[in-house]
Amino acid sequence: GVAQPSVFGLPLKYVSLVTLAVQNALLSLVMHYSRVSTPPSETYSAGTAVLMVELLKGAISFTIAYLRIENTTTYILPGNASTSRSNPLSRLRKLGREIFRSDCWKLSIPAILYVIQNNLQYIAAENLDAATFQVTYQMKILTTAGFSVLLLHKSLNLSKWVSLLLLAVGVGIVQMHSVGGVGREATAHLMNPVAGFLAVLVACCTSGLAGVYFEMVLKNSQTDLWIRNIQLSLFSLVPAALPIIYDLSKSEHGLDLFHNFGGWAWSTVFIQVFGGLITALVIKYADNILKGFATSLSIIISCLASVALFDFPLTFTFALGASAVLAATWMYNQSAIVLHVGFGRRPPI
């Protein structure tokens, strides 16, 4: 097979999964803090943040794609030297042809879905505590499985359906905790758990659909991951600009897109840029099962950090719900491994 890329001798697959777990935990904490540490009237624009993430991810993907692209016209010079790297214009032209190839429109679908998801994430982060957000967001596993069955015609065995049910029960228990219990966290922002929960629900649907769709596009063609990422960012620009235009029409600050856009806002943006790039690598080099496992690890990280940083009350109900989510994730992965080993050729979900 193809040699797996590695970082410092470790397979990129595992490096990207562990990095994703830490990134997920960090994002839910930093995003939550960036939203609730100031009153809503003094907070930054989520729309600007989403647009900045896409611009930065697009620029980084463009740079990587440019460095990776091979020149079609390679002149072999005496002594085996080649001049292919020395012609930036023809490389740019080739890159342009790759980006605007005839199937690039396919990326408009995950692009729109991810923009909706990335905006909803802010509503969820400001209305739920970081740990509840993190646990509820695990329902992505459910929607990813659902869309894989619907779109990729994958089949799930009984053990997987049971683990999905356990996941839903676990998320339900954590929800009871967040709606019933009053957190001790002192925020400048009045939280609305029902709005937060609805935002997570819709974000889970777009996440599942966009993830399955992106994987389908990526694995059904030879086109480079970084070209796909550029296309994804390009198609994100218009939908990402819409909420900003809407906000501007109501805002008293006129054209100031970066009003209140301080260090915490930029930190959220950078963690999201990093997360988007890692997600793309995980979808390419690992798969959705392993991705789900990595993000469930981040539950523990963000839960413990919430206890330490935000005075999050670690109740029995929360612990029970979080344990059910972890057990469900583990069970889902176990059965996938058995399925994969047992019927070697069937792609695991």
Ligand code: C5P
């Ligand atoms: O965990 P989940 O799959 O829902 O998160 C997807 C996140 O990763 C979104 O914020 C999306 O914008 C980003 N992403 C990306 N590039 C990809 C795939 C996802 O930036 N190729």
